[in-house]
Amino acid sequence: xxxxxxxxxxxxxxxxxxxxxxxxxxxxxxxxxxxxxxxxxxxxxxxxxxxxxxxxxxxxxxxxxxxxxxxxxxxxxxxxxxxxxxxxxxxxxxxxxx
Amino acid sequence: xxxxxxxxxxxxxxxxxxxxxxxxxxxxxxxxxxxxxxxxxxxxxxxxxxxxxxxxxxxxxxxxxxxxxxxxxxxxxxxxxxxxxxxxxxxxxxxxxx
Amino acid sequence: xxxxxxxxxxxxxxxxxxxxxxxxxxxxxxxxxxxxxxxxxxxxxxxxxxxxxxxxxxxxxxxxxxxxxxxxxxxxxxxxxxxxxxxxxxxxxxxxxxxxxxxxxxxxxxxxxxxxxxxxxxxxxxxxxxxx
Amino acid sequence: xxxxxxxxxxxxxxxxxxxxxxxxxxxxxxxxxxxxxxxxxxxxxxxxxxxxxxxxxxxxxxxxxxxxxxxxxxxxxxxxxxxxxxxxxxxxxxxxxxxxxxxxxxxxxxxxxxxxxxxxxxxxxxxxxxxx
Amino acid sequence: xxxxxxxxxxxxxxxxxxxxxxxxxxxxxxxxxxxxxxxxxxxxxxxxxxxxxxxxxxxxxxxxxxxxxxxxxxxxxxxxxxxxxxxxxxxxxxxxxxxxxxxxxxxxxxxxxxxxxxxxxx
Amino acid sequence: xxxxxxxxxxxxxxxxxxxxxxxxxxxxxxxxxxxxxxxxxxxxxxxxxxxxxxxxxxxxxxxxxxxxxxxxxxxxxxxxxxxxxxxxxxxxxxxxxxxxxxxxxxxxxxxxxxxxxxxxxx
Numbered sequence: 001x002x003x004x005x006x007x008x009x010x011x012x013x014x015x016x017x018x019x020x021x022x023x024x025x026x027x028x029x030x031x032x033x034x035x036x037x038x039x040x041x042x043x044x045x046x047x048x049x050x051x052x053x054x055x056x057x058x059x060x061x062x063x064x065x066x067x068x069x070x071x072x073x074x075x076x077x078x079x080x081x082x083x084x085x086x087x088x089x090x091x092x093x094x095x096x097x098x
Numbered sequence: 099x100x101x102x103x104x105x106x107x108x109x110x111x112x113x114x115x116x117x118x119x120x121x122x123x124x125x126x127x128x129x130x131x132x133x134x135x136x137x138x139x140x141x142x143x144x145x146x147x148x149x150x151x152x153x154x155x156x157x158x159x160x161x162x163x164x165x166x167x168x169x170x171x172x173x174x175x176x177x178x179x180x181x182x183x184x185x186x187x188x189x190x191x192x193x194x195x196x
Numbered sequence: 197x198x199x200x201x202x203x204x205x206x207x208x209x210x211x212x213x214x215x216x217x218x219x220x221x222x223x224x225x226x227x228x229x230x231x232x233x234x235x236x237x238x239x240x241x242x243x244x245x246x247x248x249x250x251x252x253x254x255x256x257x258x259x260x261x262x263x264x265x266x267x268x269x270x271x272x273x274x275x276x277x278x279x280x281x282x283x284x285x286x287x288x289x290x291x292x293x294x295x296x297x298x299x300x301x302x303x304x305x306x307x308x309x310x311x312x313x314x315x316x317x318x319x320x321x322x323x324x325x326x327x328x
Numbered sequence: 329x330x331x332x333x334x335x336x337x338x339x340x341x342x343x344x345x346x347x348x349x350x351x352x353x354x355x356x357x358x359x360x361x362x363x364x365x366x367x368x369x370x371x372x373x374x375x376x377x378x379x380x381x382x383x384x385x386x387x388x389x390x391x392x393x394x395x396x397x398x399x400x401x402x403x404x405x406x407x408x409x410x411x412x413x414x415x416x417x418x419x420x421x422x423x424x425x426x427x428x429x430x431x432x433x434x435x436x437x438x439x440x441x442x443x444x445x446x447x448x449x450x451x452x453x454x455x456x457x458x459x460x
Numbered sequence: 461x462x463x464x465x466x467x468x469x470x471x472x473x474x475x476x477x478x479x480x481x482x483x484x485x486x487x488x489x490x491x492x493x494x495x496x497x498x499x500x501x502x503x504x505x506x507x508x509x510x511x512x513x514x515x516x517x518x519x520x521x522x523x524x525x526x527x528x529x530x531x532x533x534x535x536x537x538x539x540x541x542x543x544x545x546x547x548x549x550x551x552x553x554x555x556x557x558x559x560x561x562x563x564x565x566x567x568x569x570x571x572x573x574x575x576x577x578x579x580x581x582x
Numbered sequence: 583x584x585x586x587x588x589x590x591x592x593x594x595x596x597x598x599x600x601x602x603x604x605x606x607x608x609x610x611x612x613x614x615x616x617x618x619x620x621x622x623x624x625x626x627x628x629x630x631x632x633x634x635x636x637x638x639x640x641x642x643x644x645x646x647x648x649x650x651x652x653x654x655x656x657x658x659x660x661x662x663x664x665x666x667x668x669x670x671x672x673x674x675x676x677x678x679x680x681x682x683x684x685x686x687x688x689x690x691x692x693x694x695x696x697x698x699x700x701x702x703x704x
Contacts, residue, residue: 001320008598010353012428013384014112019219019251022291023316034601035356041429067355067397069390081608088700089584095325096703099452106476108221110296111252117351117383120423121448132479133224139297165223165265167258179486186578187462193457194581214695223475230623237688243696267478267518324701326589346573355597362501369566375574399600399640456579458467473666508668544595546630546668
């Protein structure tokens with residue numbers, strides 16, 4: 001039972017991302033979108049990247065990151081909305097953290 | 099130039115209270131109202147109570163705390179809305195953290 | 197229960213039903229009430245629905261609250277109708293309680309306090325998730 | 329400047345004008361735009377208004393953003409009109425920048441980066457405060 | 461003279477609005493000169509005559525109307541915020557605007573702020 | 583068959599709604615059977631015919647109408663959420679409801695959820 005997590009809020013402003021991380025399972029996938037893109041620079045992201053040992057897939061929506069002038073990061077894949085649709089059906093369910 | 103700070107959000111959910119504390123001056127007064135009442139149990143409150151050396155006045159609206167089943171705390175005064183009105187004019191200005 | 201009914205239940209996919217995550221405190225937003233309305237509607241259609249309380253959402257379960265003190269119609273009282281609607285799975289995140297220095301005294305019965313891993317596993321047993 | 333004008337300015341109370349604290353990121357809520365509309369209206373009435381950026385509000389100042397990539401009309405471009413409206417005092421909280429790993433490259437000039445104490449003192453110089 | 465201006469940004473169905481109302485009423489009872497309440501952002505929804513809140517819930521709009529009548533309290537809504545939220549404000553067909561509210565612009569907020577000794581936001 | 587139901591809780595003037603629209607359109611383009619979009623909470627404001635957003639801003643409502651027409655995409659608004667927000671929904675005088683939207687109740691959300699292989703909330 002894999003889950004796709006859509007993260008839409010800044011972890012610098014609210015604790016929704018913390019809640020997301022607390023239920024994150026291996027095989028799950030995270031998509032940073034809207035203000036969730038800011039989380040790339042949050043310390044929670046460092047611990048997430050360390051923790052995952054490669055099983056959790058982390059993505060960011062290119063246009064959302066670029067609009068916010070957020071630099072890319074090697075371990076995070078840049079995707080578009082068509083990819084999010086594909087991910088929706090590659091996983092068993094979707095949770096939106098907003 | 100003293101300021102009355104109206105704190106309306108839970109520090110467990112958002113970082114507004116942190117922002118409030120970062121501009122808090124001695125002579126200022128804090129009123130916990132609405133979900134701000136939950137902050138009584140937040141670790142930020144401990145450091146605030148330690149830091150103030152008695153100059154910063156901390157209050158909570160009784161009915162707002164009681165509705166939420168929040169226990170009282172000796173160092174925090176219980177007030178009502180008429181007191182908030184009085185505080186409004188005892189200070190030079192008001193900042194609402196919501 | 198007849199054999200046919202048992203088969204019907206057994207034939208349902210393993211991950212089924214709706215999980216609703218409550219993440220907001222009860223008295224400042226309408227999210228708790230809006231989530232409750234969804235839950236009761238699923239219940240009245242005899243669809244499986246489970247309630248999860250996490251983050252500030254755990255404040256919705258705490259005993260001895262009274263919205264009337266702040267002129268709010270207390271929708272929390274309706275939680276006692278869960279049994280009537282066959283809403284049986286009510287989970288609360290232990291870590292969220294601990295962070296907020298809350299003890300496990302709730303205003304409804306049969307709330308299951310779960311560790312983060314158990315909470316995550318319980319969520320995973322559902323087909324769909326909504327979060328308010 | 330004539331002597332009379334100088335006297336008028338001098339006779340204004342020390343703590344005067346409006347401080348607007350911007351606390352939200354630019355592209356997910358309308359708060360930034362709503363705060364901007366208030367600021368420009370104060371400017372057009374020749375009332376003193378200063379802008380403060382704190383928390384996620386500091387993202388409103390960062391260079392090289394482009395709302396059009398997400399179909400948002402970029403209200404940030406209007407920040408360049410501040411000079412025209414005599415909005416001269418633009419303060420940003422240094423700690424908020426540091427927390428977010430942002431450098432001090434802004435899309436407008438004359439932004440003053442302040443420590444928390446300086447930020448607090450600058451706020452204190454105003455009569456009224458609104459926060460968005 | 462203690463003068464107060466209040467800004468309300470929450471909609472009538474938000475519980476946060478109850479706090480704003482309680483505060484304004486407490487100020488009026490204390491004899492404070494509340495020179496006006498300015499409804500901005502989602503606060504503008506207060507002026508929508510068609511809003512129907514369940515009768516057993518708090519009736520924020522009715523309470524604002526009561527304060528307006530009892531204390532001649534000026535209630536201003538921001539026209540831009542209102543139109544964005546589906547309240548038609550043009551003078552001919554303003555049937556949708558609750559008569560207790562005055563349709564204003566942000567200029568009114570400037571005036572209130574300038575005149576008030578205190579400005580409080582909710 | 584890949585079936586998708588979508589819940590939208592943000593109002594038409596929120597930029598977050600643009601993301602929801604982009605997602606739904608991407609799903610339709612990919613040939614997913616989007617069985618319905620359910621507008622709940624502030625999302626219900628989409629059906630208010632009187633909403634007027636500045637012409638140079640994103641016209642979320644027009645885009646939903648376009649998707650509805652182009653793909654016969656069912657758009658449901660929750661009646662309780664709508665009435666709370668000033669949209670008169672009774673059948674006789676429903677002039678205020680944008681015709682692209684169907685006035686529904688939460689029962690519709692139950693049906694969409696039960697039928698859909700995926701439920702996504704925005």
